[in-house]
Amino acid sequence: MLEDQQVSAGVGVPAARAARCATTDLFSVVLDLLREVGYDRMTIDAVAARAHVSKATIYRRWDGKAELVVAALSDRQVGVLNPPDTGSLRGDLLELLRATAAICVADCDLMQALTFAMRTSPELERLVRHQVLPAGRVASTAVLVRAAARGEIPPEAGERDLFHDLAPALLMSRLVAHGLPADDAFLTQVVDQVLIPVLTYRQDRPSQA
Amino acid sequence: MLEDQQVSAGVGVPAARAARCATTDLFSVVLDLLREVGYDRMTIDAVAARAHVSKATIYRRWDGKAELVVAALSDRQVGVLNPPDTGSLRGDLLELLRATAAICVADCDLMQALTFAMRTSPELERLVRHQVLPAGRVASTAVLVRAAARGEIPPEAGERDLFHDLAPALLMSRLVAHGLPADDAFLTQVVDQVLIPVLTYRQDRPSQA
Numbered sequence: 001m002l003e004d005q006q007v008s009a010g011v012g013v014p015a016a017r018a019a020r021c022a023t024t025d026l027f028s029v030v031l032d033l034l035r036e037v038g039y040d041r042m043t044i045d046a047v048a049a050r051a052h053v054s055k056a057t058i059y060r061r062w063d064g065k066a067e068l069v070v071a072a073l074s075d076r077q078v079g080v081l082n083p084p085d086t087g088s089l090r091g092d093l094l095e096l097l098r099a100t101a102a103i104c105v106a107d108c109d110l111m112q113a114l115t116f117a118m119r120t121s122p123e124l125e126r127l128v129r130h131q132v133l134p135a136g137r138v139a140s141t142a143v144l145v146r147a148a149a150r151g152e153i154p155p156e157a158g159e160r161d162l163f164h165d166l167a168p169a170l171l172m173s174r175l176v177a178h179g180l181p182a183d184d185a186f187l188t189q190v191v192d193q194v195l196i197p198v199l200t201y202r203q204d205r206p207s208q209a
Numbered sequence: 210m211l212e213d214q215q216v217s218a219g220v221g222v223p224a225a226r227a228a229r230c231a232t233t234d235l236f237s238v239v240l241d242l243l244r245e246v247g248y249d250r251m252t253i254d255a256v257a258a259r260a261h262v263s264k265a266t267i268y269r270r271w272d273g274k275a276e277l278v279v280a281a282l283s284d285r286q287v288g289v290l291n292p293p294d295t296g297s298l299r300g301d302l303l304e305l306l307r308a309t310a311a312i313c314v315a316d317c318d319l320m321q322a323l324t325f326a327m328r329t330s331p332e333l334e335r336l337v338r339h340q341v342l343p344a345g346r347v348a349s350t351a352v353l354v355r356a357a358a359r360g361e362i363p364p365e366a367g368e369r370d371l372f373h374d375l376a377p378a379l380l381m382s383r384l385v386a387h388g389l390p391a392d393d394a395f396l397t398q399v400v401d402q403v404l405i406p407v408l409t410y411r412q413d414r415p416s417q418a
Contacts, residue, residue: 109328119318128386160398162398163402165382165387172381173378174374177377178342178374193372194403
């Protein structure tokens with residue numbers, strides 16, 4: 001994404017839009033190939049052939065396969081996980097969960113395969129952890145910032161790193177371990193029984209214990 | 210486990226203990242082989258040879274590979290996830306998390322490999338979902354029953370199915386996605402920032418929202 005922005009920065013609007021479309025197409029090809037053949041068997045040659053670009057074009061912007069895959073994944077996360085401002089914490093969380101669930105459902109296999117590939121590719125592992133996972137937090141951070149500004153959650157609630165992992169972890173558990181649908185009934189349970197209790201909890205409040 | 214208990218029920222104590230030890234040894238061999246060659250390549254022949262038992266002995270008690278693997282996994286979950294009664298919800302949750310983390314750390318690869326194998330073996334998938342996952346809830350249910358009896362959590366808190374998935378889901382996310390240690394500092398965060406807020410939340414309490 002950074003490279004993408006840097007490359008686009010110096011060109012005019014129509015050219016930038018064209019470059020943006022070409023990048024989006026390229027990223028689609030990358031994700032399609034990942035789903036079809038897996039990370040280990042995906043090659044830059046195959047990406048270039050299917051996207052009708054030269055390998056040189058790809059290597060000008062990305063150092064290699066791991067960087068290209070991670071750029072495609074981060075781009076999709078930032079693009080898809082951009083829920084509207086509904087005006088309330090509960091509404092924002094539900095929208096965020098629907099967007100997250102759509103990614104998880106569509107790419108359950110892809111995510112499992114990449115987790116597997118990370119075990120044999122330290123470069124992929126490093127990039128996923130430093131770029132893809134943080135990209136997934138952009139939207140949930142925005143939701144928490146808005147909720148804190150409205151006074152719906154204590155200011156420190158947004159600083160708890162664990163919160164950002166809750167929804168993805170529960171969604172993957174639901175889909176992969178239990179094989180059950182991530183329908184609206186389930187997403188509402190996650191919001192009302194887990195996310196809101198975690199966010200509105202005040203540690204200095206006298207405990208029930 | 211059920212079969213194990215049924216087989217042992219009619220014999221004397223020393224014989225039952227011997228049968229129990231033999232079963233424990235057999236289950237160890239199953240888990241070792243799973244780690245070494247994976248589910249797809251593991252055979253009943255290999256299990257029998259390494260455990261020094263006949264294939265007939267195995268087939269008398271388990272219908273096939275999926276049943277044997279699931280019995281070994283369920284047995285370990287019930288055996289390991291048996292935390293002491295510390296007298297408080299927080300203490301019990303910490304002990305439970307330490308036991309769960311020990312399994313996840315030891316068998317992170319095994320769990321990922323089995324999740325993969327479930328995609329091509331419907332029988333394994335069915336058994337994992339109906340036997341292994343419920344076996345993992347025995348200990349956390351016991352912790353909640355004790356906490357409700359002490360008045361530390363509302364009675365309905367124990368009925369929320371989602372609770373039981375929280376700790377395993379966050380542990381796998383921590384280990385697999387983030388590649389960070391499930392140390393005591395992390396486990397304490399999970400207890401204090403997630404599990405206790407979720408369990409002590411009262412839905413009829415006026416919301417901050």
